[in-house]
Amino acid sequence: MPTLSFTSNLTRHTPCPDAAFEAATVAQLFDLYFSQWPDVRGYVLDDQGAVRNHVIVMVDGRGLHDRRRLSDALESESEVFVIQALSGG
Amino acid sequence: MADRLLVGTHKGLFRIKRVDEGRWEIERSWFLGDPVSTVLAVPGTGHIHAALDLGHFGVKMQHSRDGGDNWNEAPVPAYPDKPDGLEDKDPFRGLEIPWSTQKIWSLAAGMPGELWCGVIPGGLFRSTDGGESWALMRALWDDPRRRQWMGGGYDFAGIHSILVDPRDPAHVTVGVSVGGVWTTIDSGAHWELIGEGLRSAYMPPDQAADPLTQDPHRIVHCPASPDRLWMQHHNGIFVSDDGGRHWRELHDVLPSGFGFAVAAHPADPDTAWFVPAQKDEQRIPVDGRLVVTRTRNGGERFEILATGLPQAHAYDLVYRHALAVDEQGERLAFGSTTGSLWVSEDQGDAWQAISHHLPPVLCVQFQQSTSD
Numbered sequence: 001m002p003t004l005s006f007t008s009n010l011t012r013h014t015p016c017p018d019a020a021f022e023a024a025t026v027a028q029l030f031d032l033y034f035s036q037w038p039d040v041r042g043y044v045l046d047d048q049g050a051v052r053n054h055v056i057v058m059v060d061g062r063g064l065h066d067r068r069r070l071s072d073a074l075e076s077e078s079e080v081f082v083i084q085a086l087s088g089g
Numbered sequence: 090m091a092d093r094l095l096v097g098t099h100k101g102l103f104r105i106k107r108v109d110e111g112r113w114e115i116e117r118s119w120f121l122g123d124p125v126s127t128v129l130a131v132p133g134t135g136h137i138h139a140a141l142d143l144g145h146f147g148v149k150m151q152h153s154r155d156g157g158d159n160w161n162e163a164p165v166p167a168y169p170d171k172p173d174g175l176e177d178k179d180p181f182r183g184l185e186i187p188w189s190t191q192k193i194w195s196l197a198a199g200m201p202g203e204l205w206c207g208v209i210p211g212g213l214f215r216s217t218d219g220g221e222s223w224a225l226m227r228a229l230w231d232d233p234r235r236r237q238w239m240g241g242g243y244d245f246a247g248i249h250s251i252l253v254d255p256r257d258p259a260h261v262t263v264g265v266s267v268g269g270v271w272t273t274i275d276s277g278a279h280w281e282l283i284g285e286g287l288r289s290a291y292m293p294p295d296q297a298a299d300p301l302t303q304d305p306h307r308i309v310h311c312p313a314s315p316d317r318l319w320m321q322h323h324n325g326i327f328v329s330d331d332g333g334r335h336w337r338e339l340h341d342v343l344p345s346g347f348g349f350a351v352a353a354h355p356a357d358p359d360t361a362w363f364v365p366a367q368k369d370e371q372r373i374p375v376d377g378r379l380v381v382t383r384t385r386n387g388g389e390r391f392e393i394l395a396t397g398l399p400q401a402h403a404y405d406l407v408y409r410h411a412l413a414v415d416e417q418g419e420r421l422a423f424g425s426t427t428g429s430l431w432v433s434e435d436q437g438d439a440w441q442a443i444s445h446h447l448p449p450v451l452c453v454q455f456q457q458s459t460s461d
Contacts, residue, residue: 007291009370056181058293063181081293085182086267086304086323087240 207248424450
């Protein structure tokens with residue numbers, strides 16, 4: 001089952017525990033996660049649902065390709081990390 | 090010892106002069122209103138190079154041959170034409186990397202007449218005619234791993250530290266935020282990514298030890314013992330004994346291992362200074378107390394130096410180029426984002442404030458007298 005983890009820096013602002021969900025795409029994974037932890041959404045995605053400018057989403061060690069619609073496919077054992085882009089300061 | 094200090098700020102370049110024992114005053118200013126992103130007083134000459142960041146109108150270089158009495162606009166390091174159809178994008182955020190100098194972030198002198206310049210978005214330039222012309226170091230820029238670099242505090246990566254080996258000026262080591270430590274032994278014809286032992290806490294665990302993901306905030310070396318390098322990293326302090334090939338982390342540095350600036354003693358490889366901030370997410374002095382930390386034994390122990398510095402409700406942050414030591418290792422100076430400037434004449438034991446109302450300080454450098 002794909003897993004989702006967050007930078008510890010985000011825990012300063014809102015609880016965001018690691019979690020795992022059955023999901024075929026990053027969009028599905030995020031939707032499932034945000035249904036349980038809705039406050040996290042606004043920290044990761046912008047008003048249009050795209051990844052925030054200074055947030056990086058890594059899927060199995062590579063940068064997310066579709067940062068607007070999050071359509072990247074997941075494998076059953078995929079690991080997704082949400083980290084801060086150091087470009088943000 | 091240096092009696093003059095150059096201070097580049099968000100609104101001009103200032104020179105501070107020592108007028109008497111322990112007394113320093115603002116002597117004069119240049120480029121008022123314009124951000125001065127980096128300044129280099131070339132040792133042993135009257136040459137000063139200052140990089141301006143004119144916002145709407147781009148970056149500019151100014152060059153004085155007479156210690157600052159007269160300035161002329163000089164050529165800016167410029168990228169060559171980007172090949173048609175070349176895709177050059179930030180690996181994680183998808184932004185197109187501009188082939189255009191956005192910020193001049195570092196300058197260093199090499200052989201006589203040789204200058205090195207690091208810029209955002211990640212270019213390293215070399216001049217062999219004192220800054221009259223510049224060439225992009227293509228071997229570094231064209232390395233496919235360069236496309237994995239990321240911005241650190243800016244949208245795109247940049248080169249902020251350039252160490253020219255005094256024993257052999259063809260040996261140059263640079264620090265990239267965010268892109269690790271790179272070194273050349275042939276004046277830039279070939280480059281090697283180094284940095285074993287560094288650790289990036291902000292990356293997924295399986296990439297934390299990758300030298301390419303490291304975010305050195307600032308790297309300096311001891312000029313008399315140039316294999317000794319000190320690094321203030323995004324998530325800690327590291328030291329190297331072999332020119333940056335291997336690093337060891339210094340743990341439990343109080344009050345904090347986070348910060349931007351580091352200065353190395355010019356003669357004693359075991360002495361270095363740092364200006365800590367609380368942590369990545371809170372870039373303010375710990376408990377509102379501004380301090381400098383100093384090690385005299387290679388990082389085994391750090392002293393906290395606070396005499397003369399504000400110890401309550403101080404929110405000064407010191408940028409990576411805003412801490413300087415003079416060529417004798419006795420005098421230090423640093424400036425802060427809130428426009429304060431301090432000088433020490435005793436290796437940091439005591440500090441005196443020169444001003445609390447300068448513009449935000451971007452860079453500080455002692456201007457060695459040409460007769461020294």
